[in-house]
Amino acid sequence: MxxxxxxxxxxxxxxxxxxxxxxxxxxxxxxxxxxxxxxxxxxxxxxxxxxxxxxxxxxxxxxxxxxxxxxxxxxxxxxxxxxxxxxxxxxxxxxxxxxxxxxxxxxxxxxxxxxxxxxxxxxxxxxxxxxxxxxxxxxxxxxxxxxxxxxxxxxxxxxxxxxxxxxxxxxxxxxxxxxxxxxxxxxxxxxxxxxxxxxxxxxxxxxxxxxxxxxxxxxxxxxxxxxxxxxxxxxxxxxxxxxxAGTQVSQVMGIVREPEVPAGLTLQLLVEQHILGRGQGSFIVTAAGNPVGILNLRDVSQVPRTDWDQMTTGDVMTPLTDLPRVGPNDELLTAVQLMDANQLLQLPVFDGSRLAGLLTRDEVIHHLRLRSEAGV
Ligand SMILES: [Zn+2]
Incomplete structure (x- = not known):
């Protein structure tokens, strides 16, 4: 049950x-x-x-x-x-x-x-x-x-x-x-x-x-x-x-790609510059300019504050290789089921081999709310 x-x-x-x-x-x-x-x-x-x-x-x-x-x-x-x-x-x-x-x-x-x-x-x-x-x-x-x-x-x-x-x-x-x-x-x-x-x-x-x-x-x-x-x-x-049903990932995924942060950035700087400074909540972590993982507020909040100046984004990110991936034309329902099954707040969306961005749970909830308010 x-x-x-x-x-x-x-x-x-x-x-x-x-x-x-x-x-x-x-x-x-x-x-x-x-x-x-x-x-x-x-x-x-x-x-x-x-x-x-x-x-x-x-x-x-x-x-x-x-x-x-x-x-x-x-x-x-x-x-x-x-x-x-x-x-x-x-x-x-x-x-x-x-x-x-x-x-x-x-x-x-x-x-x-x-x-x-x-x-x-x-x-x-x-x-x-x-x-x-x-x-x-x-x-x-x-x-x-x-x-x-x-x-x-x-x-x-x-x-x-x-x-x-x-x-x-x-x-x-x-x-x-x-x-x-x-x-x-x-x-x-x-x-x-x-x-x-x-x-x-x-x-x-x-x-x-x-x-x-x-x-x-x-x-x-x-x-x-x-x-x-x-x-x-x-x-x-x-x-x-x-x-x-009938909705595709690309229709819900945000137009603006999530900000990139280098894998060596300390959590302290991430919080100061990006989270508090610009109100961002989801990040793509890069190494040598290539996306290697994703990171969100929940990952950061699970690290004790005292460790924020030693731990880096690379330490707490979820590597892309550990995540299921979806394409922009995939059914939104499939993506949500993948998120549920793996208990994820976000999912990388790949357009071929290129990381197009992240589909976040917030975006899905926002989409559902808009649809129910519009009565469709
Ligand atoms: Zn039964």
Missing amino acids: MGSGNGNITIGYVWGIPIQINPSLFLILALLTWTLAGGLLPAAYPEMSDLGRWLTALLTALLFFASILFHELAHAWVARRNSIPVVSVTLYIFGGIAQLGGKAKTPGAEFRIAAVGPASSIFLAAVFYGINQGFGDRGYLGASSEWLAFINLILAFFNLLPGYPLDGGRILESIVWGFTRKQETGVKVAGTAGQIIAYGLMAIGAFRAFQGDIIGGIWMIMIGFILHNAATTEKKAFLQQGQL
């Missing part, structure tokens, strides 16, 4: 897709293990040893995360079968996300990619229920398998709520898209439904908190907030993509 941010740890690869975990997961793993070892297991098996209790709790918590991974990999598998590349699979505090490198081209593909998630969770619930029935309480597997069956069922039904960013929202989008033949209508309906569901969760959370269930209530309000943000962002991003 969130984008792939910084700080995630890659723990392995499946089908060449990096599997990442967010560091917050360790905290949740510890909390969940502690809760299971302190509540579920002693209630079911009062005679269980401490070591057995903790190990079973840890195993159960790990199987819970494996269940979420299974759910996300099911999305990834069907996405790949529908020729949509999968960038990464990330596990977060509230579940997982399979980051896709494109959108489904047909409502049918969108439906299949979304629906397989809840289906896989229902499948897992059935497997754990089977284990529970087959093995019973032998080896203390009973309580854990019952809990895992139950939690996977909850996951399936929660994800089926028909609003963004949940799977049910994507299913709703695909159905509306299929009937109206307009994806935009599907996105708007699923986005609004997601916002309504989020408000519903917050209202129920507030009600529960007033009833005395403070922790449970606050959790629901928090989940509501996160869902509301995600639903709003997703709706906006889609509508923005529509606005970007």
